[in-house]
Amino acid sequence: xxxxxxxxxxxxxxxxxxxxxxxxxxxxxxxxxxxxxxxxxxxxxxxxxxxxxxxxxxxxxxxxxxxxxxxxxxxxxxxxxxxxxxxxxxxxxxxxxxxxxxxxxxxxxxxxxxxxxxxxxxxxxxxxxxxxxxxxxxxxxxxxxxxxxxxxxxxxxxxxxxxxxxxxxxxxxxxxxxxxxxxxxxxxxxxxxxxxxxxxxxxxxxxxxxxxxxxxxxxxxxxxxxxxxxxxxxxxxxxxxxxxxxxxxxxxxxxxxxxxxxxxxxxxxxxxxxxxxxxxxxxxxxxxxxxxxxxxxxxxxxxxxxxxxxxxxxxxxxxxxxxxx
Amino acid sequence: xxxxxxxxxxxxxxxxxxxxxxxxxxxxxxxxxxxxxxxxxxxxxxxxxxxxxxxxxxxxxxxxxxxxxxxxxxxxxxxxxxxxxxxxxxxxxxxxxxxxxxxxxxxxxxxxxxxxxxxxxxxxxxxxxxxxxxxxxxxxxxxxxxxxxxxxxxxxxxxxxxxxxxxxxxxxxxxxxxxxxxxxxxxxxxxxxxxxxxxxxxxxxxxxxxxxxxxxxxxxxxxxxxxxxxxxxxxxxxxxxxxxxxxxxxxxxxxxxxxxxxxxxxxxxxx
Numbered sequence: 001x002x003x004x005x006x007x008x009x010x011x012x013x014x015x016x017x018x019x020x021x022x023x024x025x026x027x028x029x030x031x032x033x034x035x036x037x038x039x040x041x042x043x044x045x046x047x048x049x050x051x052x053x054x055x056x057x058x059x060x061x062x063x064x065x066x067x068x069x070x071x072x073x074x075x076x077x078x079x080x081x082x083x084x085x086x087x088x089x090x091x092x093x094x095x096x097x098x099x100x101x102x103x104x105x106x107x108x109x110x111x112x113x114x115x116x117x118x119x120x121x122x123x124x125x126x127x128x129x130x131x132x133x134x135x136x137x138x139x140x141x142x143x144x145x146x147x148x149x150x151x152x153x154x155x156x157x158x159x160x161x162x163x164x165x166x167x168x169x170x171x172x173x174x175x176x177x178x179x180x181x182x183x184x185x186x187x188x189x190x191x192x193x194x195x196x197x198x199x200x201x202x203x204x205x206x207x208x209x210x211x212x213x214x215x216x217x218x219x220x221x222x223x224x225x226x227x228x229x230x231x232x233x234x235x236x237x238x239x240x241x242x243x244x245x246x247x248x249x250x251x252x253x254x255x256x257x258x259x260x261x262x263x264x265x266x267x268x269x270x271x272x273x274x275x276x277x278x279x280x281x282x283x284x285x286x287x288x289x290x291x292x293x294x295x296x297x298x299x300x301x302x303x304x305x306x307x308x309x310x311x312x313x314x315x316x317x318x319x320x321x322x323x324x325x
Numbered sequence: 326x327x328x329x330x331x332x333x334x335x336x337x338x339x340x341x342x343x344x345x346x347x348x349x350x351x352x353x354x355x356x357x358x359x360x361x362x363x364x365x366x367x368x369x370x371x372x373x374x375x376x377x378x379x380x381x382x383x384x385x386x387x388x389x390x391x392x393x394x395x396x397x398x399x400x401x402x403x404x405x406x407x408x409x410x411x412x413x414x415x416x417x418x419x420x421x422x423x424x425x426x427x428x429x430x431x432x433x434x435x436x437x438x439x440x441x442x443x444x445x446x447x448x449x450x451x452x453x454x455x456x457x458x459x460x461x462x463x464x465x466x467x468x469x470x471x472x473x474x475x476x477x478x479x480x481x482x483x484x485x486x487x488x489x490x491x492x493x494x495x496x497x498x499x500x501x502x503x504x505x506x507x508x509x510x511x512x513x514x515x516x517x518x519x520x521x522x523x524x525x526x527x528x529x530x531x532x533x534x535x536x537x538x539x540x541x542x543x544x545x546x547x548x549x550x551x552x553x554x555x556x557x558x559x560x561x562x563x564x565x566x567x568x569x570x571x572x573x574x575x576x577x578x579x580x581x582x583x584x585x586x587x588x589x590x591x592x593x594x595x596x
Binding site: 107114288293 | 345392401402404405406408409410411412413414415416417419420529533536537540577578580581584585
């Protein structure tokens with residue numbers, strides 16, 4: 001009985017946050033709802049990066065590319081081929097992200113460590129180069145540096161989503177993906193990945209096909225980044241090369257580290273911190289935002305690498321224990 | 326040749342210290358901006374190159390001593406710190422200097438052109454090539470023929486062993502970082518004659534090209550950087566002429582191909 005009570009107490013914050021999020025459109029105005037939607041989508045994206053970085057130890061620096069590929073696929077299908085059905089465009093976007101992840105993984109996993117970081121960075125920039133090209137048939141397809149817009153909220157079963165209902169849709173999608181990712185990390189496969197992160201040589205000696213494990217993790221990361229990309233293009237209605245390149249990938253890294261890498265849920269907190277900061281600073285001094293971002297980057301890495309989530313958990317544990325003592 | 330100059334600095338820090346300095350590109354334009362300002366003031370090309378190199382070198386020194394030193398042996402945080410500095414330095418420069426690109430400074434004694442086989446080449450191209458070859462020779466001599474070079478090469482192979490032999494690697498590391506950054510700054514001013522101007526976008530472009538050069542050529546060797554720079558430079562130029570549509574990413578295709586078949590680069594040390 002005591003155990004149950006403790007359990008309940010421990011997860012109270014989760015319940016409170018869930019309740020707040022579920023009832024959000026009732027009390028918050030539209031810009032806040034929109035901000036939270038964005039946080040959820042980026043949270044999902046950062047989580048997919050966390051699977052690679054925090055769990056497998058792969059330093060992928062081109063993760064925004066998969067996100068962008070999915071978004072661009074949906075936008076191109078809608079604009080040039082008149083495919084506006086969610087049931088066609090969304091799977092196509094996710095498929096393209098996974099497809100590219102399959103190819104990139106083959107190349108990138110030939111090297112490890114810092115070189116893996118560099119090659120994923122280069123591949124991310126390759127995608128950036130492709131969507132940034134303004135000339136030729138490609139330019140017409142992707143809109144070059146102007147980006148591609150005009151994507152509406154999706155329509156399902158004859159019902160067209162609006163900002164608030166799309167918030168619930170994203171919330172549900174992110175929740176499902178969260179649990180899938182959580183399940184993956186707690187599966188034998190997930191523990192295998194963590195073993196590789198800790199000591200690849202030992203994992204190999206134990207008979208693990210470490211290459212295959214890393215490859216599958218890379219593709220799964222691409223898959224969830226693709227899902228986030230599809231959600232984002234429907235949310236934002238517009239995508240430009242800036243959302244694909246090295247800047248975007250670095251942005252994700254910052255969220256990941258602030259939230260705490262290897263914690264999965266921390267990713268959402270990291271995304272929330274950065275996006276809320278961007279929301280307010282963007283309103284005050286948009287010109288100095290990159291400077292603040294850079295200082296955050298350096299500061300967090302120098303002094304605060306554990307991330308917020310582990311500290312929050314510790315704090316709550318102390319609160320509970322203090323009360324029961 | 327400009328590619329070689331930029332890349333050899335990056336290669337030095339990557340090979341010796343295992344640090345990927347993503348801020349190398351902004352350090353490059355920092356040197357360019359400072360140097361070109363000095364050039365405008367004094368009208369001296371030599372002073373401009375020295376000032377640019379000094380500014381870049383000091384920036385590199387601050388990053389190394391102030392931050393990277395505290396993250397010794399931790400690859401990922403080091404990379405991320407240098408990434409953060411891209412934002413910081415770029416935005417500070419934007420704040421101070423404004424967004425306009427700086428136009429290049431071509432000293433009068435480099436202007437004019439030479440006619441070879443009926444085609445006229447601007448004279449400053451030859452000076453760029455000349456300076457590049459000279460620096461390449463000096464670097465090669467430093468790394469292969471001197472005691473410092475021997476320590477550097479040994480440090481690339483096994484830093485702990487070098488330390489165990491009673492050699493203090495810290496000054497070598499600091500010097501390498503300073504020197505690599507200074508090279509980047511100097512090459513920006515030298516290369517600006519070719520590009521015509523230096524803007525904020527160039528930093529990122531140059532960083533990516535330098536990374537490609539280092540990976541293709543192989544980390545930690547002067548010859549590797551040279552071969553990589555020539556290969557990437559030629560492919561990029563021909564790509565622009567013959568396949569303009571894919572010219573923005575021919576470089577990456579080469580990079581990926583090399584990594585697939587020779588993961589340690591064409592002339593690199595073993596990873």
